[in-house]
Amino acid sequence: METLPFGHPSIVSRIFRDKRVLRESYLPPTLPGRESQIEDFEALLSPLHYNEPVPHILFIGKTGTGKTAVVKQILARKEAEFKDSFIRFEYINCSRANTAYRVFYKLNRIFGILVPPSGLPFDVLYDRFFEALSRSKIRLVVILDEIDIPSKRGDRLLYSLSRINSELDEETTSLTIVGIANTVNFLDRLDERARSSFNPAVIYFPPYNADELQAILLQRARLGLRDGTWEEGAINYIAAKIARESGDARRAIDVLRMAAEIAEKENSIKLTVEHAKKAMDAVSEQELGLAIRSLPLHHRFVLLAIAKLLASGDERPGTGKIYRSYLTITRMHMAEPLTMRRVSGIINELASQGLIETKMSYGGAYGNTKVVTSIIVAPERALKLLGSVAMR
DNA sequence: TATCCACCGGAAGATGGGGTAT
DNA sequence: ATACCCCATCTTCCGGTGGATA
Numbered sequence: 001m002e003t004l005p006f007g008h009p010s011i012v013s014r015i016f017r018d019k020r021v022l023r024e025s026y027l028p029p030t031l032p033g034r035e036s037q038i039e040d041f042e043a044l045l046s047p048l049h050y051n052e053p054v055p056h057i058l059f060i061g062k063t064g065t066g067k068t069a070v071v072k073q074i075l076a077r078k079e080a081e082f083k084d085s086f087i088r089f090e091y092i093n094c095s096r097a098n099t100a101y102r103v104f105y106k107l108n109r110i111f112g113i114l115v116p117p118s119g120l121p122f123d124v125l126y127d128r129f130f131e132a133l134s135r136s137k138i139r140l141v142v143i144l145d146e147i148d149i150p151s152k153r154g155d156r157l158l159y160s161l162s163r164i165n166s167e168l169d170e171e172t173t174s175l176t177i178v179g180i181a182n183t184v185n186f187l188d189r190l191d192e193r194a195r196s197s198f199n200p201a202v203i204y205f206p207p208y209n210a211d212e213l214q215a216i217l218l219q220r221a222r223l224g225l226r227d228g229t230w231e232e233g234a235i236n237y238i239a240a241k242i243a244r245e246s247g248d249a250r251r252a253i254d255v256l257r258m259a260a261e262i263a264e265k266e267n268s269i270k271l272t273v274e275h276a277k278k279a280m281d282a283v284s285e286q287e288l289g290l291a292i293r294s295l296p297l298h299h300r301f302v303l304l305a306i307a308k309l310l311a312s313g314d315e316r317p318g319t320g321k322i323y324r325s326y327l328t329i330t331r332m333h334m335a336e337p338l339t340m341r342r343v344s345g346i347i348n349e350l351a352s353q354g355l356i357e358t359k360m361s362y363g364g365a366y367g368n369t370k371v372v373t374s375i376i377v378a379p380e381r382a383l384k385l386l387g388s389v390a391m392r
Numbered sequence: 393t394a395t396c397c398a399c400c401g402g403a404a405g406a407t408g409g410g411g412t413a414t
Numbered sequence: 415a416t417a418c419c420c421c422a423t424c425t426t427c428c429g430g431t432g433g434a435t436a
Contacts, residue, residue, distance in 0.1 A: 101420060119411035121419055296423095319399065342424055344400070360400085364434030367398030 014229065015264050015271060021224030022257035024250060027072055028219055033212030034066045040203050041074055048078075048087055048139065053174035056162060056198055060181050061205025064248030067180045070205075071143055086138045086172070095146045100157035103144070104129055111136065126160055130167070137172040147179040148186050159194040207247025213239035216249050217256055225260060230271040234259060237276045255279045258286070284376045289385050291355055297391065298338055301329050302346045304386050306356060306372050311379035318361065318369035319344050333391055347372070 013019075020026055031038065037059075047054050059067040075089055082089075090110055097103045101118065104125040108115050111132035115125055133140060142161070147154065164175050179200065187195060187202075208216065217235045235256070242252040259279035263271040292300065305325035309317040317325075323340045330337040338346075347370065351358045354376065361371045375382050 099421070116412060117410095118421080119413085119419060121412095124419095338423095339425060340399085341401085341426080345424090348401090360432095362432045362434095363397075363399095364432070365395085365397055365436090366434075367396085368431060368433090369399050 013226075013264065014267075014269075015225055015260050017226045018224050019257070021220055022253055022260070024253075027069060027076075028223070030219070031066055031069055031073060032215035032219060033208055034070055034205070037066070037070055037203050037205060038074065041070060044201055044203075045074070045078065045141075048082065048141075051086075051139070053139065053165070053170055054141065054176040056177045056179070056200035058179045058181060058187070058198075058200035058202045059205060060184060060186060060202055062184070062207060062246070062248065063182055064246070064250035064252075065205035065207055066249060067205050068145060071145070071178065071180065075143070087141070088138050089141045089143065091143045091145065093145045094149045098149050100154070100160065101125065103157055103161075107142070108132070110140075122156075130164060133164070133175065134168055134173055137169075139172075139174045139176070141176045141178060143178045143180070145180045146182065148181045148183045155191045155194040158190065158198045162194075162197040162199075208243065208249050208252075209247065210236075210239045210243035213243050213247070213249060213252050217252060220253055220256060225271070229263075229269070230260070231273065234271050234273045234276040237273045238280075241280060251283065254283050258283050281377070285381060285385070288355060288376050288382060291353060292385055292389055297335070298330075298343075299346055299350065300386060300389070300391060301326055301333070301335070302343055303350060303355065303375075303382070304391075305329055306347075306350075307375060307379045307382040307386060310372070310375055311383055316359075316361070316371040316373055318371045319347060320369060322347065322372070344370070 016022075021028075041057070044057055045054055059071070061067050071091075075091065078087075079089055088110070090107070092103060092106055094103065097106050101122055104122070105115055105117060107129050108125060111129075113128055113132055115128065144157075147158075158177070158179075161175065161177055168174060177198065177200070179198075183189075190198070214236060217239055218232075221230055221235060238252055238255050238259070242248060242255065255276065256279075259275040260271050262278050262282065263275045266275075268275065292303070295303070302322065305322050306317065308329075309321060309325055314321070319340070323343050326343055327337050347356075347358065350356050356372050356376065357374045358370050359373050360368065362368050377385075
């Protein structure tokens with residue numbers, strides 16, 4: 001009986017050496033393909049060694065391009081380096097703390113100040129934090145992951161955070177924002193005031209190409225799978241496929257893990273290209289299934305309308321058509337329909353979640369509309385998945 | 393070249409539900 | 415009890431928009 005590192009005796013796996021290596025939470029020893037970003041980041045942080053303030057920094061890149069991994073790796077290093085100094089790092093994920101209020105709630109907690117989780121005027125939280133920070137005489141580096149989520153009121157967050165510096169004593173105290181954004185045009189969408197006071201140094205994270213994905217997957221396979229249980233061809237296949245469609249490393253690793261699970265379930269000795277092919281679809285399906293469960297009711301209705309239209313042979317249904325189909329669905333479920341403006345917004349939300357793909361269609365005298373070009377899994381499968389969740 | 397279609401998407405405001413302070 | 419705060423979700427309103435058509 002083999003024992004995994006964390007001590008639980010476990011079922012011996014033929015293929016996996018350590019499954020955790022193929023999960024999202026795992027931070028590998030090196031980050032292939034991100035050498036230049038790491039170098040740039042460290043260079044920007046270097047003033048800390050001379051106890052000088054650091055400019056604001058912004059990471060820009062789509063999901064699965066290594067932004068969070070780079071930050072976490074450098075952070076671990078720097079935190080050890082500056083263990084006994086007046087420099088402090090704080091990581092905040094804005095998908096949890098998704099308003100300016102909640103971010104400042106967390107910032108206050110750094111100094112042991114407990115404010116109510118809601119109800120107070122924002123200025124009160126700001127003032128308390130400012131007082132505590134300027135009294136503390138530390139250099140604070142705040143990492144704001146997924147900073148584009150509070151986009152509407154996010155202007156206020158960035159504006160109030162970045163203007164703090166001008167009121168602090170620069171000799172001893174400063175606040176640096178390290179923002180991590182998924183949307184490429186994040187800066188353009190900020191309002192004037194926020195942009196000019198934030199004004200960060202930008203580090204770009206382009207999607208991974210096939211070679212980089214291959215390096216990433218090889219690293220994971222060597223660490224997480226047993227020797228001789230996988231074909232390099234399978235890895236090349238996944239790398240090439242993902243590079244073409246998104247360059248998303250998280251997804252590539254998901255596919256590798258799924259391929260290994262499938263190979264294992266089939267009692268195969270080796271993970272082959274065939275397993276990788278099956279895993280591509282299986283991951284999409286798993287993703288959709290997971291997403292659907294957390295989708296609000298009317299998002300499900302809209303997705304159902306889209307799946308129905310696509311399944312009935314209508315390629316590229318537009319917003320108007322989708323809305324009409326949505327109306328009959330809400331009637332069937334005796335639900336009050338939302339307006340077309342809102343449904344149009346929901347279609348965009350589904351697209352940015354990666355569940356569907358859309359494209360503008362310019363029809364001249366027939367008008368312009370946004371059309372859905374594809375759904376993440378075959379429409380018939382989508383219908384099945386949607387049918388299996390309660391519509392209420 | 394002007395027209396016109398079928399939406400697009402920003403702005404602002406309504407609504408309702410979470411809360412605090414006094 | 416009253417007055418205030420924050421916030422997510424929708425609605426209402428409305429000025430664009432690109433290219434096929436006349």
